[in-house]
Amino acid sequence: MKYPLQLNVNGEVFELEIPANRTLLDVLRNELGLKGTKEGCGAGECGACTVLLDDEPVNSCLVLALQADGRRITTIEGLSGAGKLHPLQEAFIHHGAIQCGFCTPGMILSAKALLDRNPYLEEREIRENLVGNLCRCTGYQKIVEAISSLVKRKD
Amino acid sequence: MVKYSVVGHSVPQIDANEKARGVAEFVSDLQFPGMLYGKILRSPHPHARILHIDPSKARSLKGVKAIVTADDTPKIPFGPRTEDWNIFAVEKVRFIGDEVAAVAAIDEDTAEEALDLIRVEYEELPSVFDPIEAMQPGAPLIHDKERNIVSEFKLNKGDVDRAFQECDVVHSDRYYTNQVYQAYLEPMACVAHFEPTGKLTLYLATQIPSMTRVTYAKALGLPLEKIRVVVPYYGGAFGAKMETNLHLAAAVLSQKTGKPIRMVNSREEDFMAGNPRVPMYIDLKVGARKDGTLVGKEVRIIGGSGARAVYSMAIVATACYRVDSLYRFEHLRTEGLTVYTNTVPTSCFRGFGNAQMTFALESSLDMIAGDLNMDPAELRIRNGLKTGEVSIHGWQIGSSGLEECVRKAVEASGWEERRQEKRFARGVGLACCNHVSGNRAFSREFDGGAGIVRIGREGKVLVYHGESDMGQGQRTVFAQIVAEELGVALDRIEVAPVDTDISPFGLGSFATRGTVFGGNGVKAAAQDAKRQILEVAAEVFETIPSELEARGGKIYVKDEPKRNLSFEKVAEICLLRRGGSPVVGTGFWAPDTVLPDPVTKYGNVAPAYPFACQIAEVEVDTETGHVNVIQYTAAHDVGRAINPQTTEGQIHGGVTQGIGWALMEDMVVEKGKVLNPDFRDYVIPGPLDIPPIKSILVEPVDPNGPFGAKGIGEPALNPSPAAVANAIYHAIGVRFTELPITPEKILKALKERQK
Numbered sequence: 001m002k003y004p005l006q007l008n009v010n011g012e013v014f015e016l017e018i019p020a021n022r023t024l025l026d027v028l029r030n031e032l033g034l035k036g037t038k039e040g041c042g043a044g045e046c047g048a049c050t051v052l053l054d055d056e057p058v059n060s061c062l063v064l065a066l067q068a069d070g071r072r073i074t075t076i077e078g079l080s081g082a083g084k085l086h087p088l089q090e091a092f093i094h095h096g097a098i099q100c101g102f103c104t105p106g107m108i109l110s111a112k113a114l115l116d117r118n119p120y121l122e123e124r125e126i127r128e129n130l131v132g133n134l135c136r137c138t139g140y141q142k143i144v145e146a147i148s149s150l151v152k153r154k155d
Numbered sequence: 156m157v158k159y160s161v162v163g164h165s166v167p168q169i170d171a172n173e174k175a176r177g178v179a180e181f182v183s184d185l186q187f188p189g190m191l192y193g194k195i196l197r198s199p200h201p202h203a204r205i206l207h208i209d210p211s212k213a214r215s216l217k218g219v220k221a222i223v224t225a226d227d228t229p230k231i232p233f234g235p236r237t238e239d240w241n242i243f244a245v246e247k248v249r250f251i252g253d254e255v256a257a258v259a260a261i262d263e264d265t266a267e268e269a270l271d272l273i274r275v276e277y278e279e280l281p282s283v284f285d286p287i288e289a290m291q292p293g294a295p296l297i298h299d300k301e302r303n304i305v306s307e308f309k310l311n312k313g314d315v316d317r318a319f320q321e322c323d324v325v326h327s328d329r330y331y332t333n334q335v336y337q338a339y340l341e342p343m344a345c346v347a348h349f350e351p352t353g354k355l356t357l358y359l360a361t362q363i364p365s366m367t368r369v370t371y372a373k374a375l376g377l378p379l380e381k382i383r384v385v386v387p388y389y390g391g392a393f394g395a396k397m398e399t400n401l402h403l404a405a406a407v408l409s410q411k412t413g414k415p416i417r418m419v420n421s422r423e424e425d426f427m428a429g430n431p432r433v434p435m436y437i438d439l440k441v442g443a444r445k446d447g448t449l450v451g452k453e454v455r456i457i458g459g460s461g462a463r464a465v466y467s468m469a470i471v472a473t474a475c476y477r478v479d480s481l482y483r484f485e486h487l488r489t490e491g492l493t494v495y496t497n498t499v500p501t502s503c504f505r506g507f508g509n510a511q512m513t514f515a516l517e518s519s520l521d522m523i524a525g526d527l528n529m530d531p532a533e534l535r536i537r538n539g540l541k542t543g544e545v546s547i548h549g550w551q552i553g554s555s556g557l558e559e560c561v562r563k564a565v566e567a568s569g570w571e572e573r574r575q576e577k578r579f580a581r582g583v584g585l586a587c588c589n590h591v592s593g594n595r596a597f598s599r600e601f602d603g604g605a606g607i608v609r610i611g612r613e614g615k616v617l618v619y620h621g622e623s624d625m626g627q628g629q630r631t632v633f634a635q636i637v638a639e640e641l642g643v644a645l646d647r648i649e650v651a652p653v654d655t656d657i658s659p660f661g662l663g664s665f666a667t668r669g670t671v672f673g674g675n676g677v678k679a680a681a682q683d684a685k686r687q688i689l690e691v692a693a694e695v696f697e698t699i700p701s702e703l704e705a706r707g708g709k710i711y712v713k714d715e716p717k718r719n720l721s722f723e724k725v726a727e728i729c730l731l732r733r734g735g736s737p738v739v740g741t742g743f744w745a746p747d748t749v750l751p752d753p754v755t756k757y758g759n760v761a762p763a764y765p766f767a768c769q770i771a772e773v774e775v776d777t778e779t780g781h782v783n784v785i786q787y788t789a790a791h792d793v794g795r796a797i798n799p800q801t802t803e804g805q806i807h808g809g810v811t812q813g814i815g816w817a818l819m820e821d822m823v824v825e826k827g828k829v830l831n832p833d834f835r836d837y838v839i840p841g842p843l844d845i846p847p848i849k850s851i852l853v854e855p856v857d858p859n860g861p862f863g864a865k866g867i868g869e870p871a872l873n874p875s876p877a878a879v880a881n882a883i884y885h886a887i888g889v890r891f892t893e894l895p896i897t898p899e900k901i902l903k904a905l906k907e908r909q910k
Contacts, residue, residue: 029184034177035177035180035181035184036176036177036178037177038181038183038340038341038390039183040340040341040342040390040422041422041833041834042421042422043422043833043834043835045833045834045835046340046422046834048340075177076176076177077176077177077178079176080175080176085172085175085176089172089175089176090175092171092175093167093171093172093175094167096165096167096168096171096800096801096803096804098167098168098171098174098175099168099391099626099627099628099804099808100339100340100341100388100389100390100391100625100626101170101171101173101174101175101179101181101388101390101626102181102339102340102341102390102391102626103340103390104174104175104177105177108175126842127842127843128842128843130841130842131841131842131843134338134340134834134839134841135340136337136338136339136340136391136393136808136812136839137340137391137626137627137804137808138804138807138808138811139807139808139809139810139811139840139845139848140807140811140841140842140845141807141845141847141848142800142803142804142807143842144842
């Protein structure tokens with residue numbers, strides 16, 4: 001049995017019909033072809049599938065697609081409009097925060113939600129807020145440096 | 156020091172933009188018309204005879220396109236080192252996770268549903284899980300190998316018994332290094348496509364594309380020319396992604412269906428049937444004189460290979476003797492046994508056995524330094540091999556920055572002050588390591604690296620190599636080397652994905668060899684391309700090539716800077732004058748490494764040897780047993796950093812994995828079953844578990860490395876567990892000889908000490 005689903009992804013509205021058991025991750029990747037969202041564990045433990053749902057980061061492998069009905073979703077593909085990179089993408093590139101790149105989309109989206117919520121972050125807060133996104137290549141250091149380069153100073 | 160314009164500069168990885176935008180296609184993203192999805196039926200038993208397989212019910216499930224078992228394969232025993240592999244289990248299963256059958260279906264859900272419908276009748280057999288137990292008389296035999304011993308490594312030099320008698324201090328300890336999982340973020344994956352022409356194209360996440368192809372040709376009973384391996388982007392490997400039956404199962408399904416088959420391990424499958432680190436029992440005895448001179452080393456290692464040998468015997472051999480070329484031991488007795496068990500096959504993980512042994516040796520040296528009341532840093536400097544020395548096994552140390560690494564790490568970490576002003580439950584620990592850049596003992600057929608540099612009409616440079624970039628930044632380093640040689644900007648260079656139809660036969664990315672071998676290979680190819688470019692430019696300028704130079708994207712007549720042509724223009728002239736041919740430079744580098752003698756192990760396994768010293772500072776919570784790593788310094792002899800930023804990135808990642816291993820990571824296996832096959836229960840370091848890491852690059856400029864570079868991948872991890880363990884000892888006075896050092900173990904030890 002399929003259900004109607006309306007998704008607003010990166011500003012574009014999609015009308016779909018899907019079975020109830022399909023995850024948002026599956027629909028993004030396999031129905032909409034947005035492969036920038038990665039699957040690392042399928043159990044909400046690694047954060048590679050992080051997308052923004054109404055600006056909040058979620059593990060899209062744990063969200064049923066139907067739960068996202070009528071809501072706003074941002075994937076990595078939605079960050080770099082008109083060929084221009086988002087400042088976080090620029091920062092990740094220039095600080096060497098990307099190695100294999102598999103965690104990168106989720107990491108960048110988590111960082112975006114974090115900075116949007118609070119642009120005045122200390123390094124410790126950045127680390128605390130990224131615990132849901134695993135990276136096995138970088139040791140997080142250059143990721144933290146990249147994000148730190150964009151925080152505002154309180155003085 | 157010579158100034159280079161691209162080499163030695165920190166530049167972002169050349170593919171970082173694609174990855175940041177999420178448009179880089181990883182293996183698990185690939186999609187082809189008509190593609191089907193494969194899943195493997197895995198054994199639920201650690202050891203059992205297969206009596207009967209009935210796929211009929213599964214076959215009738217809607218959407219199922221094929222079901223294959225061993226009967227659909229040529230049943231040729233194969234393996235990268237031994238011949239104890241089958242694509243699917245023949246007669247017996249030998250571990251929980253062993254491949255029994257595979258399904259291809261229109262989607263993954265259907266394939267998984269079909270797995271549940273395949274009926275397999277098993278007769279369970281007695282099983283054995285620990286390598287020491289597996290060697291005992293009467294233990295169940297897993298393959299037909301006496302006492303389940305896959306291989307034995309033996310090596311004696313000097314007179315170790317007499318040496319120990321003459322030592323002032325001797326330490327004898329048993330260490331255990333546990334089974335840990337590489338935990339790359341993208342699980343193992345592939346797409347296999349048997350085309351109507353009879354050619355099999357494999358899109359693989361593999362570190363060794365060319366060697367994998369050779370192994371798979373044998374397994375499938377196909378001529379080598381019928382197999383093409385392509386390596387797209389893939390999400391990390393750290394040693395694990397070499398040969399795997401996942402790839403072959405996909406090939407068999409594609410052969411059966413004629414369709415492209417994509418197969419991706421679930422995370423659980425990746426834990427239960429990947430290639431985790433070889434666990435080892437290490438009995439180590441080390442003796443030194445009063446002045447700190449190391450004299451003798453006796454070691455006996457028992458390594459668990461799991462249910463089939465992948466590279467475990469080479470890993471145990473490495474653990475047995477690589478450290479003998481770190482310090483000047485004169486007397487050695489070494490025995491290493493690799494033993495089958497009914498558990499997941501174990502194999503390469505960053506460090507290749509040297510990481511296991513470095514934990515043991517560097518812990519023992521910490522104790523020896525303590526007994527001698529000597530600074531552990533001084534002990535290392537006194538015994539460490541220096542530039543120009545030849546080790547006891549014949550390894551020619553072309554450059555050694557070990558002493559500089561120790562001195563710089565000591566200085567940057569505040570080592571001396573922290574040792575003097577000892578604070579409650581806080582401590583510092585130091586450990587060193589050596590490694591190889593390339594391993595002749597591993598690549599026995601030949602040693603070398605090669606490249607192809609193609610320059611098109613528009614002056615775009617395309618570099619082909621046969622190694623494998625798993626995220627470490629290899630493509631970028633190759634591009635930097637080629638740009639430097641050709642005198643052009645980095646953005647002129649593209650590095651092609653490895654495709655065995657086009658790329659050179661690269662031995663691959665292991666043994667910290669990519670930069671040195673692939674780097675020298677593409678450097679030679681760039682030199683050949685440059686020679687051709689300069690020949691044509693010389694015709695234009697009516698001079699000889701040696702009167703020209705290439706720099707800043709132009710070809711100049713020396714001493715007449717006004718006479719120049721752009722690189723692009725010369726590339727176009729080349730093509731127009733040579734019947735449309737692009738400039739194709741080919742080149743190779745074949746160093747005179749020496750295969751170790753089978754008995755004495757004397758040889759010279761690598762053209763270059765990296766060294767390192769790391770210092771950890773920890774704080775132990777004596778209430779909870781939690782260890783907080785508060786400061787970390789890692790000084791690495793990298794020869795020359797082609798790209799300091801990516802080199803640092805390797806150090807950060809290696810140290811992080813090492814800290815994870817030291818303190819938290821452990822595959823819990825009970826009766827052959829992995830009890831924690833997920834990231835909730837198998838915890839890898841998160842951003843709060845790791846302090847900022849001070850990395851120090853020591854650059855002695857190696858005579859053999861490209862522009863003097865050596866590798867960094869594995870030495871980045873090797874010393875970390877020992878540095879942490881030594882720091883814990885300094886903090887609370889308890890010596891841990893088993894990994895990981897968990898809060899439970901710390902609390903238990905503290906309690907016992909109170910009694």
